[in-house]
Amino acid sequence: MRQQIFLYLFVFSALLALYLAFTGSRNLEGLEKKINALEQEQEALRDSLKDSRLDLLDLQYFSLGNNDEALAYYDHLGLEDPSRYIADKLLETNEASGNNPLVPYEGMEGDFKINKIEILNHRWIIADFSDGKYWGELLIQYELRDDLGVDFTLLGHLLYTRSQ
Template sequence: MKQKIFLYLFIFAALIALYLFVSNGNMQKVKDERLKKMETQVVQLKDSVQHVQLEKLDMQYFSLENNDDALAYYDHLKIENPSRYIADKLLETNEKKGDNPLIPYEGMQSDFKINKIKILNHKWIIADFSDGKYWGELLIKYELKDDLGVDFTLMDNLLYTRSGQ
């Protein structure tokens, strides 16, 4: 009788050990699959981040902030942020009553004002303008003088037309 109890305990312990061995193997497979999936996601994220960084560098190619030669043009003026200074001066032209004087069109809904500015280098600016419904773009040549005055000259412009109106 005592031997049968030990035999049953041994068989029961063996079955538990077998169950633990099999379930541990299955858990390990699942963990390995999850780990591989996470590794591929990390690789994809790294690729995405690298792609976004390259796009950002590409978009910054034409900008005064990243053009050391153009920035050197303003070294003698001791302006901390020439791009911001020039953009502020251009936005000051919006403060005049009526249409912005650099925009060669009359506003149709309201006055045309400059909205967005991209300073390309030490000579050129691209600007977006709108009256709330109609919009266009300007190519502006500028000159920052030693007395910190800025002269703006309109080089070219376009007004987008809506099709069907």
Template sequence: MKSKIFLYLFIFAALIALYQFVSANNMVKDKNGKIENLEKDITQMQDSIQKLNLKVLDVQYFTLDNNDDALAYYDHLQLEQPSRYIEDKLLETNESKGDNPLVPYEGMEGDFKINKIKTLNHKWIIADFSDGQYWGEVLIKYELKDDMSVDFTLLDHLLYTRSN
């Protein structure tokens, strides 16, 4: 009888060990599959990041901040961020009562004010304007003088038509 109890205990222990082995094996396979999926996701994300970096570089091509030749015009002024200074000066033109003086249209739903600005180089700015309902764009020539004043000259403009 004693030997049968040991035989049953041995078989029971062997079944538990077999169950543990199969269970651990399945768990390892599952984890390895998840790791492979995550590695694929990481590769895809790295590719996406690389594509986005290329797009950002492409968008930044026409900016004063990334144009060393244009920035050389302002070396003598000791400005840390010339484009930010120029954009701030342009936004100051919004402070006048009524429409922005650089926008050649009368606001229909309010006053036309400049919203977004992109300093293209050491001479030109493109800006977006709106009155809240209607919008357009202006191309502006500017000159940053040695006394830190900025002269703005409107080169071209457009007003988008409202589609219903």
């Protein structure tokens, strides 16, 4: 009887080992498929990130912060961030009551104020203005003087009309 118990235990152990080996290999195959899928997704995300970085560099091409020659123009003034300084000076023109003095249009739904500014180089700015409903764009020439004053001259402007 003792031999039969050992035989049954041996057969049971063999079946259990076979079952564990079979399910383990299936689990391993499933995990390998998941790993491969995640690796492909990771590679796709890396490619997407690379494309996004290239797009960002393209968008920043016309920017004072990325233009070493234009920044060198301001080295003697000792400004840490000329772009921020000039943008702040331009936004100060919004503080006057009524329309911004650089905007050559009368506000229809309120006063026209400058909203968004992109400093292209050491001479030009493109800016967006709006009264809350109507909007337009300005091309502004500026000069940063040695006394850190800024002179703005309007070069071009446009107002978008609504077509309904």
